[in-house]
Amino acid sequence: MTAVLNAIGRGWLILTLAFLYLPILVMAAMSFNASPFYRLPVEFSTRWYAALMGNAALKQAAWNSVWIALVTTAIATALGTAAAIGLHRHRFPGRALLQAALYPPIAIPWLITGTAMLVFFYFLGIPRGSPAVVVGHVALAIPYVVIVVGARLKGFDPALEEAARSLGARPWQVAAWVTLPYLAPAVIAAALFAFAVSFDQFVISYFLAAPGDTTLPVEIYAAIRKGFTPEVNAVSTIVIGLSMALMLLVARLARFGEVR
């Protein structure tokens, strides 16, 4: 009986994984196929990767995505970590409300958030372009950072900082030697989250980027609309490779955080 259930369970797991990964595997395979018409068998070729190197628009978009994600990560991680520490350490009126207000942006559809931002920026007179995109991405990423860092802070014994001070440590020494080492796994995980939120972002980028100077997801979308080319397979395969490496790192660091 148990054996049968185990077999069913294993089969189910394999089906789920197949459902998740088969499309990706097919795309990756096709990115290495010489034929532009998905002809089988796969004839190994790197011509689409070579063509990608010659596609200035896609390359520019990829570079935009990377630097926007890096800037977003730096700003969102710094602000979010500071906010998490502030919310954890201080009791002030409106604290509960502020904390609760962190969650809805995660649940509100990005399409709505994007529209709201577009309208708001137009209202303020901020033009579309990369700075607007960064602001939008930072706003989206901060709640993730606050939640991840805040969760780690819940387990922090305030006596640790007091002990450090009683031993003569100045405030920067307390932060550098006690608080930040304790928070480090969570801060790194939060930074990777922020990077992923920005790098994967489509709607906000689509609305806020200047036409013709946009991010990778938007450019891929535009390319598909113009007419599909296997170069998109190639760039997508690269992005998936990088994203998966990043997420595996997050998973590792998150676990690392638990043991300590």
Next chain:
Amino acid sequence: MAGVAVRGIRKRFAGAEALAGISLDFPDGGFFGLLGPSGSGKTTLLRIIAGFEHPDSGRVEIGGEDVARMPVERRRIGMVFQSYALFPNMTVAENVAFGLRAAGVPRAERATRAAEALALVRLQGLGERRPHQLSGGQRQRVALARAIVTRPRVLLLDEPLSALDKALREEMQVELKRIQREVGVTTIFVTHDQEEALTLSDRIGILRDGLLVEEGPPETLYAAPRTRFAAEFLGAANILTGEAVPEGLRLPDGAILRAPAPARMVAIRPEAVTLAPDGSAPEGWTALTATVTARIFAGARTILHLERHGTALRASLPGGAPPALVPGAEARLAIPPDRVVPLTG
């Protein structure tokens, strides 16, 4: 090293008065126990001396120097926390050397002094362990080594032994006392455990509701408390009330309890109550009769619970009690007048 003094310390938290004006001297090199029930303000007083809290009014002096404006990190104190607060990301040796590192002591000297401190608490060779690999007693020792390695002017201990089991606690009491004597640092510790306070301290201050009730050497406080609270908080006490007469105190039933001075309330330790089997108390002692209500065998002693005209009494007898003294029996008691302690309130 330095003595510590607090003068007229007041502190309110959210409207509630935690300390209502406390003045105390903590002698240089002494081991001072702050004893009181929870909510008495003892921990707040310790945290004010450390500098984690600031008094609403009053002065704190360390070595004669007013430290009101001095932040914790410049007060040169050592503190052992109830949770030990060992840094989880550092080894035992790094934990112990932390204060030296903050002070900019060179690496080689840090290592030597940390090793010396670990030897003092008998943990030599465990420097490379992580805190989570240690037992509770070992963590306690690491916390102590970390607090004294910087040669602080004052050592503050917040309920240092409360997280340990009974056997370990007794062992650590002896250790703490030895280490404090070897280092000679002025030590102030907070506890709610009267036995711990009696064992460790050479002076005790009893706190209640933010006020100092009594202060003095443990022997004096135990043998001659001035207040009912101190008498009952430091061990068991029979409290008797009546009318003050030249011989001492007249009980409601008319019997005279001889005391060193006239008093309306007295305390008598259970071990001061003795039996006078033949009914004759020594010259000058008080002879009383009381009914046995319970008899408790506690190994080295037997505790008799007694009652006399509605007043409960307790006698703690070394080496057992006569077999006839079972519940319902009449016991003849003899109480020496010098063990009857007049109370002022």
